[in-house]
Amino acid sequence: MAYEFKIVRRVEFSETDMAGIVHYSNFFKYMETAEHSFFRSLGFSIVARNIEPPVGWPRVHAECDYKQPLRFEDEVEVQLLVSEKRSKALSYIFRFRKLNAEPPILVAHGKLTVVCVTHHERGKMTACNIPKEIADRIQVAPAELIGG
Amino acid sequence: MAYEFKIVRRVEFSETDMAGIVHYSNFFKYMETAEHSFFRSLGFSIVARNIEPPVGWPRVHAECDYKQPLRFEDEVEVQLLVSEKRSKALSYIFRFRKLNAEPPILVAHGKLTVVCVTHHERGKMTACNIPKEIADRIQVAPAELIGG
């Protein structure tokens, strides 16, 4: 059972904007990369080729609080914690830390809620239970980790 | 005094992902485009070339709730409403409506809080009062518009 995952990435030039900092929309890409890496660490792909029937994970809520900017070539750690687990949905919180600072700086924190769906004809999606083999591998993080 | 602005855009291919829908991070780009168009409609640029001293508007909070997917070539209206006005910060809410549906569908709604800053050496930023000529042009939208 897993409730945490961390990735580290270096800010790329194409992720910055004319203000000289990472464009705020990219924090949501970073969150998703951490989420998908978390799934791979459990032996699954978010694009569930090895789950039958195939499920998808559209986002229903996303948010981010920005405390400090990130700049080109900064090293950022994205920590994912499972904050809620329901039959058809998962919520994650994320903490972004700039590692090339002494000590590392919390630059942002975010939240993501995703729903498990099956795909129908014409692109229609319906919420469904999280497949047991996935649900069995994921648990909510201890309150003291999620906490303040 | 203005409190509302609307833009319409057509979903581009490069904004979709392999799930066949607009990638969730792009809703934050759409919000920003509406915000910047709102500023232009008031006679300003968000990159305040015509304000002295120059100010910037980094985001401190962003969120979005997704109700329905957007797909390639969908026409989406982004409605911006000023929801809060403080001496150094503005908050906006956004409603995303898919226009090529009868009737139009609310596909998402979001929120953005931005802070007015001046830039110092080495890229440092400090919060500052919103320049009077901008503040004088912006007001909070009526509660019944924001509400519900």
Added chain:
Amino acid sequence: MAYEFKIVRRVEFSETDMAGIVHYSNFFKYMETAEHSFFRSLGFSIVARNIEPPVGWPRVHAECDYKQPLRFEDEVEVQLLVSEKRSKALSYIFRFRKLNAEPPILVAHGKLTVVCVTHHERGKMTACNIPKEIADRIQVAPAELIGG
């Protein structure tokens, strides 16, 4: 029979990078937007929902020459010209002009070659003839327009 199309767009903040100019990869997004608008102008979608069997248009070659930078809020006209038409492929050239200059400035020019394909199982694609109803609507631009 059509061989030309023009779109105009305003540079968005999220398209700039820390050098204060439009990131070079975005010119390829602009080209594609012009291409897809050209198709819509002919009554088709590049995602051929109304063609049987459905075809796709993967890119096999793309290039761009950059002459001048584009900046935030610049108005850029993207001119598409059909430069080659083969049974299974189309080539376009593009000229990017900054309109908010007097006279307008040619800031970049590019080229795109796309191949018509049908999709098979497991995502495999095979080149196929351009559907007649599409091919009948497209012709190569006069040499003097493409030229020099």
Added chain:
Amino acid sequence: MAYEFKIVRRVEFSETDMAGIVHYSNFFKYMETAEHSFFRSLGFSIVARNIEPPVGWPRVHAECDYKQPLRFEDEVEVQLLVSEKRSKALSYIFRFRKLNAEPPILVAHGKLTVVCVTHHERGKMTACNIPKEIADRIQVAPAELIGG
């Protein structure tokens, strides 16, 4: 003296489009990431904080030939080779190989020409000689590597 560099990255969900493959514009982002990593491997940043006067490297030409698609979670190696070195410009060629195939598949190859510039007031740029400390570290790759 260096003339080659390789990076490996895993395709992210946000880099795919509704065709289920990496959007063609992202290959240009991958090239740039390889270029910037190459510079770091030489002890420099492409954003030359440690060079006086500071120089920039705008792109003047970019191209890519696409042979095979890349998909979500594919592992792609980007090989950079210095193909030309002039007093004020560098050209690179790139080979993209999908590593999660047996044997690895060449999926694309590209080319980039960048010019060394100094920045003036109002964002104006002028071509300048590549700083000696950088030029001294870079050489053109052997012809047999650049080859056919």
